[in-house]
Amino acid sequence: MPQDIITKVKTAKSASIPLASVPGHVKNRALTAMASALDSNREGIIFANKRDLVAAQRLVETGRLSKALVKRLKVDDSKIDEMIAGINDVIKFEDPVGKTxxxxxxxxxxxxxxxxxxxxxxxxxxxxRPDVVPQIMALCLKSGNATIFKGGSEAAYSNRTIFDILVNAIESTEGMPHGAFALMETREEVNEMLKLDEYINLIIPRGSNEFVKYIQDNTRIPVLGHSDGICHVYVDSEADMNRAIDVCYDAKVQYPAVCNAMETLLVHKDIAEKFLPDVGKKYNEAGVELRCDNRSFSILKEMGFLKAVLHATEEDWRTEYNDLILSIRVVDSLDEGIDHINRYGSHHTDAIVTEDKSNASRFIDLVDSSSVMWNASTRFSDGYRYGKGAEVGISTNKIHARGPVGMEGLLIYKYVLLGGGNRVADYAGANARKFTHRKLNVNLADKMARD
Amino acid sequence: MPQDIITKVKTAKSASIPLASVPGHVKNRALTAMASALDSNREGIIFANKRDLVAAQRLVETGRLSKALVKRLKVDDSKIDEMIAGINDVIKFEDPVGKTxxxxxxxxxxxxxxxxxxxxxxxxxxxxRPDVVPQIMALCLKSGNATIFKGGSEAAYSNRTIFDILVNAIESTEGMPHGAFALMETREEVNEMLKLDEYINLIIPRGSNEFVKYIQDNTRIPVLGHSDGICHVYVDSEADMNRAIDVCYDAKVQYPAVCNAMETLLVHKDIAEKFLPDVGKKYNEAGVELRCDNRSFSILKEMGFLKAVLHATEEDWRTEYNDLILSIRVVDSLDEGIDHINRYGSHHTDAIVTEDKSNASRFIDLVDSSSVMWNASTRFSDGYRYGKGAEVGISTNKIHARGPVGMEGLLIYKYVLLGGGNRVADYAGANARKFTHRKLNVNLADKMARD
Incomplete structure (x- = not known):
């Protein structure tokens, strides 16, 4: 393994130890320095980003990069304002480390x-996405975690420039350890990084499904995130028609390229003939292609103006389109809807539209997803909307952190036992002392400060 | 893959969905049935266990099984009493599922x-250890988790008998789903099970270091536990001599075969000449072999009565003896002690003995272990002693659950969003609605119950 990768990772790991106990006010000073360094280096950042953009434009012309990716690559003044605002938000958070x-x-x-x-x-x-660097660096710093970054090669100049500005600001702050943040730049380095489970405690991948899947499949380090976002809306027989249309239209059309957009619409048979033509008309106006099971097909095909009505295949139920395409299935019952979701879904976000509380309850209890919505669009499943301030990612993991994850996903705890020379031997055998196991209302910080 | 393994696992996965929302009083009825079934089937259990014991005895005679393992295999009336008491403890726990x-x-x-x-x-x-079955089954049932068990082949008859008795009791309880608990019996089945990351969400291994390591190395399923327990006591220059001797003796001698026993003693140079002869004398009486660095060797070798004083090698600092063997090193400073622990330790449990609060604080902050003790024996690191009632295991993971883990390690959360047909579109664009993000003091259970 290239020695410099190991060295960077080992250095960051060593720095993670003192970083873990840097006081909150020192971390906030470093964050303030980060924000102000971005502000005073706007030109340099935008200049570096232009180099990336020019190269990316060439890749688009030869079809090797999508326009959407180039759009996300662009950094301008307002993007820098957002980066600074993001850091300022993190400054306002209470120090999450050392809480009893x-x-x-x-x-x-x-x-x-x-x-x-x-x-x-x-x-x-x-x-x-160069804006990931300041966002995640701020969250990791505030939570006391050392971090290794690896960005896409398309953003190499932007990432390097932003990274250097931020690290310089951090390491110029008195009391901050050096070497806690490192940037990797090649694909080869990522593959090496994925092997370093001895040093790296958690991987957070942000990118396409294939990208996340590749990482999950190629490391023993725990991965926080999700690969698929196959989200459903189930329209119950007891649904309010207007609410159903609002939720289903928003979940598919408002921003179809994202993980929390709906991919499959499930409709109870008793309401299908009434609901599908109405919502189908709206989808048709928005240019949504509909891939239907037999029952929904026969309801929708009668509407002559709907051009894009196709037959769904088994594969459609397992597909995340991330596009203006929707699969539709009519189900016989609430339970059939729930079964479909648990079987084909990605346990990300699923919604029920109903006015019946007991049906909603059953859906909430039995749908095994990180977010379950009742009469609300799946698109709400997001760290900002959930009030987390900043989002580390959305997790479909079943351990540690699930759903939209904020700073809490970057924290764990340790147990600290304070005694006076206590021996376990005294709590064993014939005259064993008994444990009191009495809850205390004391903070460790106060305890260690007092005298 | 053998079809019956897949079938068992799929069945258990399906049953996990209804099990997740079984009400607390129904789960408690199933637990009561488990306890009473054990009580009324004592003869059958002890008979099955005798078959295992006879076979195990033969393996001991041919050197293929350790006596310690046979001891842990034995089930008698008092062991059954303990199993029943363990289940009764779990009944007393509040239902941990569905809490807001x-x-x-x-x-x-x-x-x-x-x-x-x-x-x-x-x-x-x-x-x-056949007593693992009722203990873990009770915890999993109470926390609403389906479970696949695989016990050691030495305990095959005992495990099968206990498992069948318990499952029969659970499945005879009205309202409990069937198939949520399954028992695998062959090594081959374990290897197949480790591949089923699509269905199994968490593996909890209980056994030797090699055993846990094998499992960690051969599955993509998250593993909750620890392989090594290389625990340290650091005796500071400011240590109270009696407390240091109490803690160091207890941590090594009280029960050396377990993960939270001390393997390496670190002593500050300023106190080594005073402390090591005293504690060395006590270790000598207890038959502890001492593997010393040069400085501790030269202090201890002068005491003629200490037979078992050897030179430590680099390998000793990385070794979990699980026996009456201790490696000893004299360090120049608190920080050298901390560095040794973070470098060679297993991040399990480490202790400092000192009367100096700021040294204790520094040790607590900088030692990266799941449990850190100040003036207390490492042996306290244990679910029962930590007041958890029952222990799932001790985790050295850095995510999800760390240290002694009770039922909390078997739980995660989901987000539930209740709306009235809400669209994300209303919170975007020119006239975007603003989120209120106001904390509520309401339980979802109350909300869904009310009308």
Missing amino acids: LSALELDTGLELYQVSCPIGLIGVIFES | LSALELDTGLELYQVSCPIGLIGVIFES
Whole structure:
């Protein structure tokens, strides 16, 4: 393995130890320095970004890069304003490290504290979006985590420029350790990074499904995120027609390119003949292609103005279109809808539209997804809308952090036991002392400060 | 892959969906049935266990099984009493599923709830300890998780008998789904199980280091646990001598075969000449072999009565003896001690003995371990002692659950959004509505119950 990768990773891992206990006010000073460094280096950032854009434009012309990717690559003044605003938001967060989560007296003079702490060393791998660097660096710094970044090669100049500006700002701040943040630049480096499970505690990938899947398949390091976003709306027999149309239209049309957009519409048979023509008309106006099971096909094909009505195949139920395409299926019952979602979905976000509370309850209980909506669009499933301030990613994992993940996903805890020379031997055998296991209302920070 | 394994796993996965929303009182009825079934089938259990014990005895005679393992295999009336008591403890726990962890108004009539739920399907793989079956089955049932068990072949008859008794009790309870619990019996089945990351959400291995390591190395399913337990005690220059001796003796001698016993003693140079002869004398009486760095060797070798004083090698700092063997090193400073622990340790449990609060603080902040002790034996790191009632395992993972893990390690959450037909489109563009992001003091359960 190339020695410089190992060295960078080992250095970051070592720096993660002192970083974990940097006081909140020092971290905030570093964040302020980051924001102001971005502000005073706008020209340099935009200049570097132009180099990336020119090269990207050439790739678009030869069909090797999509226009959408180029759009996300662009950094202008308003993008820099957003980066700065994002950092300022993180400054306002309370310091999440060193919080006492629980405190328990085990016996007189033997006290157990569960205290929040950083995870350690995070690897962030993303495609061409230079604004990921300041956003994630701010979150990782505030949560005390060292971080290795790897951006897309299309954004190489932008990423390097932004990264250097930010790291320089951090490392010029008194009390901040050096080497906690590193940038990798080649695909080869990513593959090496994925092997370093001894040092890297968590990988956060941001990018296309294939990209995330590749990472999940090629590392033993835990991966926080999701590959697929196959989201459903189930329109129940007891649905309010207007609400159903609002939710179904928004979930598909408002922004179809994203993971929380609906891919499959499930409609209860009792309402299908009434609902499908109405919503089909709206979809038709928006240019949505409809891939239908037999029952929905026979309802929709009668409407002559709907050009794009096709037959769905089994493959459609498993497909994330990320586009103005929707698969539609009529189901016989609520439970058939739930079964379809648990079977074909990606456990990301699924919605029910109904006025019947017990049907909603059953859906909420039995749909095994990170977010479940009742009479609301799947598109709400997002860190900003969920009030997290900043989003690390959306996770379909079943452990650690699920759904839209904010800074809480970058934290874990340690147990701290304070005693007076206590021995386990005293709690065993014939005259064993008994544990009191009494809840305490004390913070470890106060305890260690007091005298 | 053998079809019956897939079928068992798929069946358990399907059953995990209804199991997730079984009400607390029904789960408690199933637990009561489990406890009473164990009580009324004592003879059958002990008879099955005798068959295992006879076979195991033969393996001991031919050196293929350790006596310690046979000891842990044995089930008698008092072991059954313990199993029953363990289940009764779990009955007393509050239902951990469906608890509202946070509630947030996103806008008027648009409310977000974060609600605890089971992880889904757990795989528990353990070596010969039949009492693991009732313990883990009780915890998994109470937390609403379906579970696949695989026990050691030495305990095959005991495990099968106990498993069948318990499952029969569960499935005879009205309202409990069938097929949520399954038992695998061959090594081949384990290897197949490790491939089923599509269905199994978490593996909990209980057994030797090599066993856990094998599982970690051979599955993409997240593994909750630890392979090594290389725990340290650092005796600071400011240590109280009696406390240091109590902690160091207890951490090594009280029960050396376990993961939270001390393997390496680090002593500050200023106290080494005073402390090492005293503690060395006690270790000598207990038959502890001491593997020393040069400085500790030269202090200890002068004491003629210490027979077992050897030179440590680099390998010793990385070794979990699980035996009456201890490596000893004299360090120049607190920071050298901390560095040694972070470098050679297994991030399990480490202790400092000192009367100096700022040294203790620094140790607590900088030692990257799941449990950090100040003036207490490492042996306290344990679910029972930490007041968890029952222990799923001790985790050295940096995500999800760390340290001694109780039922909380078997839970995750989902987000539930309640709206009135809300569209994201209304929160975008020129006249975008603003999110209120106001904390609510409402439980989802109440909200869904009310009318």
